[in-house]
Structures are given as structure tokens and as C-alpha cells.
Amino acid sequence: MQISFERDEQYFQQLAAPWDRLLEKSVTRAPFLLHAFQLNWWRTRGGGEWPQAELMLALGHEPDGELAAIAPLFLTGDRAERPILMLLGSIEIADVLDLIGSRDALEQFIPMLLESLEQGLPERRASLDLYNLPEGSITRELMRTAAENRGWTIKEQRLQPSPYVALSTSWDAYLDNIDSKQRRELKRKMRRADSYPASVEWHLSQADGNLHAEVDAFLDLMALDPEKRSFLTESMRAHFHGLAQAAADGGWLQLAMLEVSGQPAFGYFNFDYDGKLWVYNSGFDPDHASLSPGWVLMGHLIQWAIDHQIREVDFLRGDEEYKYRLGGIDRWVTRMVLSR
Numbered sequence: 406m407q408i409s410f411e412r413d414e415q416y417f418q419q420l421a422a423p424w425d426r427l428l429e430k431s432v433t434r435a436p437f438l439l440h441a442f443q444l445n446w447w448r449t450r451g452g453g454e455w456p457q458a459e460l461m462l463a464l465g466h467e468p469d470g471e472l473a474a475i476a477p478l479f480l481t482g483d484r485a486e487r488p489i490l491m492l493l494g495s496i497e498i499a500d501v502l503d504l505i506g507s508r509d510a511l512e513q514f515i516p517m518l519l520e521s522l523e524q525g526l527p528e529r530r531a532s533l534d535l536y537n538l539p540e541g542s543i544t545r546e547l548m549r550t551a552a553e554n555r556g557w558t559i560k561e562q563r564l565q566p567s568p569y570v571a572l573s574t575s576w577d578a579y580l581d582n583i584d585s586k587q588r589r590e591l592k593r594k595m596r597r598a599d600s601y602p603a604s605v606e607w608h609l610s611q612a613d614g615n616l617h618a619e620v621d622a623f624l625d626l627m628a629l630d631p632e633k634r635s636f637l638t639e640s641m642r643a644h645f646h647g648l649a650q651a652a653a654d655g656g657w658l659q660l661a662m663l664e665v666s667g668q669p670a671f672g673y674f675n676f677d678y679d680g681k682l683w684v685y686n687s688g689f690d691p692d693h694a695s696l697s698p699g700w701v702l703m704g705h706l707i708q709w710a711i712d713h714q715i716r717e718v719d720f721l722r723g724d725e726e727y728k729y730r731l732g733g734i735d736r737w738v739t740r741m742v743l744s745r
């Protein structure tokens with residue numbers, strides 16, 4: 406395998422097809438690693454999170470030229486202005502990150518990556534600061550071994566739980582697998598929505614609809630939360646719009662809205678990818694709190710997922726109570742810092 410480093414955004418744009426083919430056989434498959442997600446993240450610098458950043462894609466190619474491994478990195482500085490290399494998507498925007506490639510490919514690629522950083526690049530003093538690696542990813546083991554062999558220091562920490570629910574083959578079977586109290590509560594909330602004085606309906610965004618307006622409606626719901634309102638800068642809104650369009654074009658967007666009398670009450674911005682439903686973000690009108698619209702909409706989405714042979718709902722990072730009440734089981738994402 407040969408390793409090269411690419412810094413040109415135009416070259417990055419042209420990698421879409423081989424990038425996503427490689428992701429299909431990668432050790433970690435997540436929508437945050439799709440080329441369209443990563444390119445949109447780079448164009449907005451994570452919705453403005455990283456205004457000072459230099460692209461640095463580390464690519465491994467087989468002798469025949471086939472792309473075999475990717476470390477999608479960017480160069481920036483820490484608070485002490487020391488150079489650090491981070492994964493595109495760090496830290497807030499992408500819940501699951503990793504290197505891209507099969508286990509066999511990464512076994513060759515990772516030692517080469519550290520050797521190249523150490524010997525041949527201006528960034529040889531840079532640390533690798535890898536956020537949101539799945540705790541079970543082989544990348545962590547391979548990085549640890551390669552770093553130890555070269556005398557690098559290694560620091561690791563658990564960051565956040567990322568609860569998930571493995572889905573059954575039917576709605577009734579799913580309900581049977583969650584706590585009896587929560588099963589009764591979910592059924593009660595959904596029945597109450599059916600008999601609500603105002604009409605309660607939910608729908609998914611249509612590919613031929615006005616996506617820009619639907620994303621704006623979702624972001625307006627998000628902005629009703631003061632904390633999320635401060636998060637939704639102009640750059641962050643551009644990130645969401647670009648991401649929604651890219652995901653819709655790729656067929657992996659699921660934008661769901663619950664409406665009361667035709668007005669948005671709760672929205673989920675999700676991804677439908679690799680046989681899983683990834684719950685990315687939500688927006689809520691507190692005027693409809695008595696309806697428990699988040700529970701109602703998620704109940705419908707779980708039913709939809711089961712009907713469409715989705716095998717898992719990944720609630721992504723965060724330990725919000727509702728995730729566990731709906732049957733969530735913890736997985737963890739981690740941080741790994743490797744320094745010379």
C-alpha cells in the first residue's frame with residue numbers, strides 16, 4: 406500500500422464514488438462518514454466550529470491504484486496553538502467518526518500513517534486527536550499498537566453513551582421487549598394523540614417537495630429552545646441546509662414532522678442508512694408539551710422502521726431519559742489522543 410496526503414478541496418470533491426464504495430466494506434459504517442456528509446462538513450467548517458482549518462486527507466492506495474483506506478483529517482491548533490490533526494466531523498456535528506477501510510487495509514495503513522506523520526511531513530509535530538470513535542472499533546486497537554511501537558503517548562477516554570434499540574420484526578414484539586410501564590405509557594400517549602381535540606398528523610419529507618422550506622420549518626422549531634437557538638448560527642443553518650440536500654440526493658434523509666392543526670409541533674432530522682435509523686436532531690414547540698409530541702412521533706417512526714425492515718434505531722450521543730424509556734442500550738463513543 407502507498408500513502409499520500411491531499412489538501413485540495415477540488416480533489417476531495419472528485420472522490421465521491423471510490424470513497425463511498427470503500428465505506429461499504431469499512432470497519433465502521435455511519436452516515437457521518439459518507440462523502441457527501443464529510444464534504445458538506447468541510448465546506449461549512451462544521452457549521453463554523455473550525456474557522457481555522459487546513460484539509461489533509463490521508464489516502465491509502467493499493468498497487469493497482471484502488472483506494473483502500475482513508476483518514477479524513479484536518480489540521481488545526483489547540484488552545485496552546487500546538488498543531489493537532491482531527492477527523493472531519495469533529496467535535497459537535499458528527500456523532501460517530503472513524504478511519505475508513507477494511508480491517509486488513511487499516512492494519513497496513515495505520516502504522517504507515519504514524520510513520521509518515523513522524524518522518525515526512527511539516528505536521529510531524531502534530532498530535533492526532535480523534536473524537537467520537539466507537540468503543541468497539543478496531544481502529545482503537547490498531548492505533549494503540551502502532552503508537553506503542555513508535556514510542557508515542559496515548560490517552561483515551563469514554564466521551565458519551567450512544568444508546569440504540571435493536572428492533573423486532575413487529576410493533577407488538579417491540580413493545581413486548583420494553584419495560585411494561587414504558588410500554589403502557591407509549592401506547593397511552595399515542596392513543597391520546599389520536600383523540601386530541603385538534604388534528605394530529607405526521608409525515609416524512611418528500612423528495613419532490615420544497616426541501617428548503619421544510620428544513621427551515623424544522624430549524625425554526627429547534628430555535629424555540631434557547632440553547633439550540635444560540636447553536637443555530639448562520640453557518641450552522643447553512644450546514645443543515647447543505648446536509649439535508651446532500652442526504653436527500655443520496656436517499657438517506659429522513660425529515661419527520663408531527664403537526665397539530667397543520668402547524669409544526671415536533672420534528673426529527675434523521676438518517677436512514679445501512680439498515681438503521683439514526684436520530685440526529687430534534688425540534689419542539691413547547692406549546693404542545695401536553696401532547697408529548699416527541700414520544701408520539703418517535704412511536705410512529707419506530708413503527709415505520711419495523712415496517713421497512715430497519716434493524717436498529719440509533720439514538721446517537723447523549724443520555725436523555727427518553728432513549729432508555731424506549732428501550733435504549735448503551736454503546737459508547739471515545740476520544741483517543743496520540744502524541745509524539
